[in-house]
Amino acid sequence: MKHSSIAISNLDFSYGSSPALNDINLEIPAKSVTAFIGPSGCGKSTLLRCINRMNDEIPIAKITRGGIYLDGIDIHDSSVDVVKLRRDVGMVFQKSNPFPRSIYDNVAYGLRLQGSLPKSVLDQSIEEALRAAALWDEVKDRMNESAFGLSGGQQQRLCIARTIAVKPSIVLMDEPCSALDPIATAKVEELIWDLKAHYTIVIVTHNMQQASRVSDKTAFFYMGNLIEFSETSRIFSNPRVKKTEEYITGRFG
Amino acid sequence: MNSQHIFRDFDKAIDALRADVLLMASLTRQNLERAMCSLLERNIDLARAVIADDSDVDDLERKIDQSGMEILARFHPMASDLRLVVTSMKMAHNLERISDHAVNIAKRSKKICKSSVLEEVGLAEPLYSMADSILRDSLMAYTDANAELGQSLKARDKELDRLQKQMVSALSRRLEDSNGRSENLLHLIFIAGSIERIGDLAVNMGEDAFFLGEARDIRHESRKNLTLDPTEESADD
Numbered sequence: 001m002k003h004s005s006i007a008i009s010n011l012d013f014s015y016g017s018s019p020a021l022n023d024i025n026l027e028i029p030a031k032s033v034t035a036f037i038g039p040s041g042c043g044k045s046t047l048l049r050c051i052n053r054m055n056d057e058i059p060i061a062k063i064t065r066g067g068i069y070l071d072g073i074d075i076h077d078s079s080v081d082v083v084k085l086r087r088d089v090g091m092v093f094q095k096s097n098p099f100p101r102s103i104y105d106n107v108a109y110g111l112r113l114q115g116s117l118p119k120s121v122l123d124q125s126i127e128e129a130l131r132a133a134a135l136w137d138e139v140k141d142r143m144n145e146s147a148f149g150l151s152g153g154q155q156q157r158l159c160i161a162r163t164i165a166v167k168p169s170i171v172l173m174d175e176p177c178s179a180l181d182p183i184a185t186a187k188v189e190e191l192i193w194d195l196k197a198h199y200t201i202v203i204v205t206h207n208m209q210q211a212s213r214v215s216d217k218t219a220f221f222y223m224g225n226l227i228e229f230s231e232t233s234r235i236f237s238n239p240r241v242k243k244t245e246e247y248i249t250g251r252f253g
Numbered sequence: 254m255n256s257q258h259i260f261r262d263f264d265k266a267i268d269a270l271r272a273d274v275l276l277m278a279s280l281t282r283q284n285l286e287r288a289m290c291s292l293l294e295r296n297i298d299l300a301r302a303v304i305a306d307d308s309d310v311d312d313l314e315r316k317i318d319q320s321g322m323e324i325l326a327r328f329h330p331m332a333s334d335l336r337l338v339v340t341s342m343k344m345a346h347n348l349e350r351i352s353d354h355a356v357n358i359a360k361r362s363k364k365i366c367k368s369s370v371l372e373e374v375g376l377a378e379p380l381y382s383m384a385d386s387i388l389r390d391s392l393m394a395y396t397d398a399n400a401e402l403g404q405s406l407k408a409r410d411k412e413l414d415r416l417q418k419q420m421v422s423a424l425s426r427r428l429e430d431s432n433g434r435s436e437n438l439l440h441l442i443f444i445a446g447s448i449e450r451i452g453d454l455a456v457n458m459g460e461d462a463f464f465l466g467e468a469r470d471i472r473h474e475s476r477k478n479l480t481l482d483p484t485e486e487s488a489d490d
Contacts, residue, residue, distance in 0.1 A: 209329055236331050237336075249331050250260065252259065
């Protein structure tokens with residue numbers, strides 16, 4: 001477990017009386033991209049949201065057994081500050097959700113929450129985040145314009161910049177490209193590839209070509225169970241489990 | 254994978270691809286059989302037919318490559334489907350080369366048939382029988398994704414190699430007192446070489462069938478094992 005950035009151990013999770021995840025055991029390596037794939041309702045997004053305790057906001061949702069450990073620390077331990085946890089474990093959603101503010105303010109938002117910083121330090125951090133999100137060259141001359149003036153692909157990269165500006169160790173991505181055209185998708189995928197040098201990335205995607213392009217490891221879920229977890233090349237060329245083969249070859253249901 | 258794909262078009266495309274490979278295999282085997290018949294029965298017309306019909310095999314190779322590319326581009330097949338497409342394209346390539354060897358045999362057969370009877374042509378018959386049986390089983394291994402059968406062909410090809418060497422050595426001895434038959438004996442030596450190459454190509458197809466069934470590449474493994482074998486090294490020392 002000590003070599004893994006995220007360790008999920010014997011995890012059971014329910015929405016009220018409906019179990020959504022059953023006995024999940026998974027060790028996600030640090031500084032790599034791990035993809036969660038599976039049909040709708042298989043539990044992949046639920047598990048993703050467990051990693052930064054987003055499901056805490058749903059009253060009937062609860063972990064009934066097992067736990068999640070980040071670098072060996074149980075994220076449900078009473079000593080864990082949830083706000084700090086969500087800063088360490090950033091999240092990018094399916095639909096880009098910039099705030100109705102300027103490009104600059106969007107990226108500065110999380111940094112300002114951490115306390116007041118000198119303008120020069122703030123400027124420097126914002127430039128670094130935008131450069132890391134491969135957006136700096138496109139927005140550097142319009143930092144005070146509304147974020148809503150950006151294209152869909154630029155807005156999603158802005159959200160990634162906003163996420164990484166607070167220097168998380170883990171970035172969760174829930175279908176980050178599903179609303180983007182192929183060119184914008186390619187830019188985000190290239191960005192994901194670059195970001196893994198510094199961050200542990202977990203991505204939920206319905207697009208199997210995307211999973212095969214961007215991830216190092218892939219986990220296949222079905223009906224709340226983890227069916228197979230292996231190197232991405234293995235999963236997409238020669239999966240061990242018949243169910244995985246049926247899913248990735250399109251012979252399912 | 255026997256179950257249906259979500260896209261029926263995909264199943265249709267894969268079925269058509271596989272059918273084209275089997276058609277190409279059938280034409281190739283027929284060409285080889287006719288080339289050998291023309292040699293053994295001194296039938297020049299059969300040899301001419303083999304040379305003319307080779308273009309059908311060439312056309313099928315192009316068609317299979319085109320269909321394979323289209324499937325890759327349109328459906329992005331994965332796992333066993335991906336292996337089937339890649340293997341089918343490689344099968345087509347090997348079959349085309351086998352058909353070329355059948356043409357080589359037919360061309361030499363035509364020349365032999367124009368001279369007086371060459372009794373040594375009978376030496377090629379057991380060689381052909383063995384090569385054709387390896388070829389037939391390599392096609393069966395592909396059709397059934399039978400890895401075990403695909404892998405077993407290598408050993409039989411060694412026996413074919415042995416027979417070919419034996420034949421070449423017998424013909425070489427006769428070359429010395431050939432009484433003007435040397436040209437035809439040389440044609441026969443080259444025919445034996447073509448049959449031996451057909452065995453090699455069938456082994457390649459068997460290895461591809463193994464990859465199709467087991468997702469493991471066993472090509473050149475015997476050579477690798479040979480270099481990695483410590484007893485071999487100590488023997489060299």
